[in-house]
Amino acid sequence: MPHSITVDKLSKQYQIGELHGQTQLRDALIDFIKRPLMKRKLHTVWALQDVTFEVKQGEVLGIIGRNGAGKSTLLKVLSKITYPTSGTVNVSGRVASLLEVGTGFHEELTGRENIYLNGSILGMTKREINDRLDQIVAFADVATFIDTPIKRYSSGMRLRLGFSVAAHLDADVLLVDEVLAVGDAEFQKKCLKAMDDLSGSGRTVLLVSHNMLAVENLCPRTIWVDKGSIRQDGATSHIIKEYMSTFTRLEKCASDLSKIEDRRGTGNIQFTGIEYLTSDKRPKQLVRSGDSFIVRLHYRVHENTNRPHFGLEIYTELGVLVTEVSTWAARYDIDHLPRGCGYIDVNFDFVNLMPARYYLTLWIASVGRPDYDILEHCAVLDIEPSDVYNSGRGIDSRHGTVFFPCHWHLNAP
Amino acid sequence: MDREFFRELWRYRELFYFFVWRDIKVRYKQTVLGASWAVIQPFFTMIVFTLFFGRLARMPSDGIPYPLFSYSALLPWTYFSGALSNAGNSLVGNANLLTKVYFPRMTIPASATISGLLDFGIAFVVLLGMMVYYRIQPTISLLLWPVLILTLLILAMGVGMILAALNVKYRDVKYAIPFVIQLWLFLTPIIYPTSIIPDRFRVLVAINPLSGIIEAFRASLIPTREIDWLMLGVSSLLALSIFSIGMVYFHKTEKRFADII
Numbered sequence: 001m002p003h004s005i006t007v008d009k010l011s012k013q014y015q016i017g018e019l020h021g022q023t024q025l026r027d028a029l030i031d032f033i034k035r036p037l038m039k040r041k042l043h044t045v046w047a048l049q050d051v052t053f054e055v056k057q058g059e060v061l062g063i064i065g066r067n068g069a070g071k072s073t074l075l076k077v078l079s080k081i082t083y084p085t086s087g088t089v090n091v092s093g094r095v096a097s098l099l100e101v102g103t104g105f106h107e108e109l110t111g112r113e114n115i116y117l118n119g120s121i122l123g124m125t126k127r128e129i130n131d132r133l134d135q136i137v138a139f140a141d142v143a144t145f146i147d148t149p150i151k152r153y154s155s156g157m158r159l160r161l162g163f164s165v166a167a168h169l170d171a172d173v174l175l176v177d178e179v180l181a182v183g184d185a186e187f188q189k190k191c192l193k194a195m196d197d198l199s200g201s202g203r204t205v206l207l208v209s210h211n212m213l214a215v216e217n218l219c220p221r222t223i224w225v226d227k228g229s230i231r232q233d234g235a236t237s238h239i240i241k242e243y244m245s246t247f248t249r250l251e252k253c254a255s256d257l258s259k260i261e262d263r264r265g266t267g268n269i270q271f272t273g274i275e276y277l278t279s280d281k282r283p284k285q286l287v288r289s290g291d292s293f294i295v296r297l298h299y300r301v302h303e304n305t306n307r308p309h310f311g312l313e314i315y316t317e318l319g320v321l322v323t324e325v326s327t328w329a330a331r332y333d334i335d336h337l338p339r340g341c342g343y344i345d346v347n348f349d350f351v352n353l354m355p356a357r358y359y360l361t362l363w364i365a366s367v368g369r370p371d372y373d374i375l376e377h378c379a380v381l382d383i384e385p386s387d388v389y390n391s392g393r394g395i396d397s398r399h400g401t402v403f404f405p406c407h408w409h410l411n412a413p
Numbered sequence: 414m415d416r417e418f419f420r421e422l423w424r425y426r427e428l429f430y431f432f433v434w435r436d437i438k439v440r441y442k443q444t445v446l447g448a449s450w451a452v453i454q455p456f457f458t459m460i461v462f463t464l465f466f467g468r469l470a471r472m473p474s475d476g477i478p479y480p481l482f483s484y485s486a487l488l489p490w491t492y493f494s495g496a497l498s499n500a501g502n503s504l505v506g507n508a509n510l511l512t513k514v515y516f517p518r519m520t521i522p523a524s525a526t527i528s529g530l531l532d533f534g535i536a537f538v539v540l541l542g543m544m545v546y547y548r549i550q551p552t553i554s555l556l557l558w559p560v561l562i563l564t565l566l567i568l569a570m571g572v573g574m575i576l577a578a579l580n581v582k583y584r585d586v587k588y589a590i591p592f593v594i595q596l597w598l599f600l601t602p603i604i605y606p607t608s609i610i611p612d613r614f615r616v617l618v619a620i621n622p623l624s625g626i627i628e629a630f631r632a633s634l635i636p637t638r639e640i641d642w643l644m645l646g647v648s649s650l651l652a653l654s655i656f657s658i659g660m661v662y663f664h665k666t667e668k669r670f671a672d673i674i
Binding site: 014015024025026028076079080081082083095097099100103104106108109113116117120121122123125126 | 425427428431435438439442507509510511512513514515516579582583584585586589668669671672
């Protein structure tokens with residue numbers, strides 16, 4: 001099969017500060033007068049370095065990596081929005097890039113008008129839009145509002161309309177960036193199905209996503225981008241497991257979280273450590289399905305904080321959220337936290353997770369304020385098998401993510 | 414700039430049409446007075462000019478009624494200044510598009526220049542009314558107007574592309590644009606006729622490509638006036654050169670728009 005995308009030794013350099021560049025003509029002129037022969041010194045950063053890969057026609061490729069790893073820059077270079085500093089990129093056929101849903105929507109225009117505008121921005125001809133208008137409207141489910149200005153639309157309707165236009169693009173190569181992360185569950189399902197149909201139609205699709213489930217389901221092959229380079233390239237399930245395993249440095253039952261640099265938030269309060277304890281507060285070496293245990297979260301308060309909330313999310317190895325627990329949901333309100341160190345315990349009375357590896361995401365936030373600290377996938381929780389049904393037969397992860405204690409009762413004739 | 418560049422522009426001609434359509438649609442949707450704005454601006458400027466320059470300052474107008482004298486120049490000027498400021502701010506105003514989708518960037522300033530033509534057309538109707546009022550019989554030379562409009566458009570597009578590209582890189586260009594427009598108004602024979610300028614400074618007037626074009630707009634309207642073909646020729650050549658320079662400069666810088674906007 002011919003190659004649809006060929007990327008050879010691609011590098012992209014940005015000038016720091018350029019992105020928010022408020023360069024003034026005045027300054028440039030003054031600079032030029034002062035030092036006519038000297039170039040202005042600029043700080044640079046490599047967003048992509050020496051990236052090489054090929055994609056076959058009709059292949060569906062996932063691209064994963066952390067925030068700022070260069071995934072979006074890669075898509076932007078492929079879609080010709082930005083140009084490589086060095087190296088070559090070759091994309092054959094008609095390219096449609098979907099880096100944002102509803103690009104170019106105008107508030108004052110009606111849904112119908114925006115379909116035409118957005119469609120033509122994405123590269124559709126007027127005739128193509130005419131032909132597909134009914135399908136687009138039906139897919140977006142906005143028929144009754146189609147002649148209403150979209151400033152009256154809800155954000156969900158807007159999203160549906162935007163995705164719907166994109167889903168009806170007739171391109172040989174489709175570049176999609178994280179558009180599946182938005183919208184309600186119902187709509188996401190619809191999008192996934194549309195993506196699935198698209199990928200089955202001989203189109204080449206590149207999908208950037210943090211939704212590991214979507215990548216796993218849609219893409220047989222995945223590229224893992226890390227710090228501007230390709231770290232691994234191969235079968236999706238393997239790559240995802242490798243990728244997820246780098247999120248953590250937990251050794252056995254306690255881990256130092258204070259040194260993690262890959263964190264977001266204001267830092268008013270920060271996690272410093274995590275421990276797994278038995279219910280009598282001793283280190284728990286092994287957590288098994290059906291156990292009770294305590295997750296102890298150590299924190300340090302840098303600035304006195306009112307009404308903080310703590311949260312913990314459990315993810316599967318493929319990045320699917322199993323559950324989130326938080327002091328907010330439990331109405332466990334903390335009035336005030338003074339400066340200093342402390343810990344908070346989450347008591348799990350009964351862990352009904354199937355034996356597998358899970359990842360924890362921790363956060364501290366207050367309602368209506370910027371988040372204080374978010375640590376994504378910062379700890380591993382390995383659940384070991386146990387005989388939860390007391391049957392001697394056990395359970396394992398092939399049977400799902402969670403198990404439910406239950407009793408069987410036969411009523412035979 | 415190779416063949417592929419122009420082929421791509423051609424391929425995206427519909428997008429170009431949709432941008433013009435969007436600009437026009439949005440402009441008329443958001444205003445209370447709608448299309449009447451197109452008339453209000455040049456018409457009231459004409460009244461003010463007539464009062465201050467025509468009556469009070471007794472500005473000569475080569476025997477043409479001053480309102481007609483100024484309106485026939487204000488009509489192309491209003492289009493030109495509007496096109497310049499719209500095109501100059503068009504890239505920055507569409508920054509979200511530049512960073513999210515690929516399409517020939519030139520469609521943005523170009524469509525911003527074109528969409529003003531509708532206003533021009535509406536305001537032109539008023540000019541016809543004025544000609545009836547002043548009993549001026551239009552001559553065959555009025556047919557020159559489409560050519561003049563095209564020349565004006567090319568000039569506006571050329572300068573507009575340069576300003577738009579500069580505006581992406583240097584954010585103070587935004588503040589320079591109104592200033593440039595204001596100066597240009599006084600450097601162009603709109604308030605005054607070229608005839609009041611001493612002969613030895615005439616060359617300076619010809620450097621401004623707008624002079625020849627605007628004087629030709631006026632001359633082709635009024636039967637008693639001669640069209641200065643030499644000056645119009647020079648102006649047209651200048652307009653074409655500026656347009657070419659604008660295209661080349663725009664094309665040279667457009668690759669970096671998405672990185673720096």
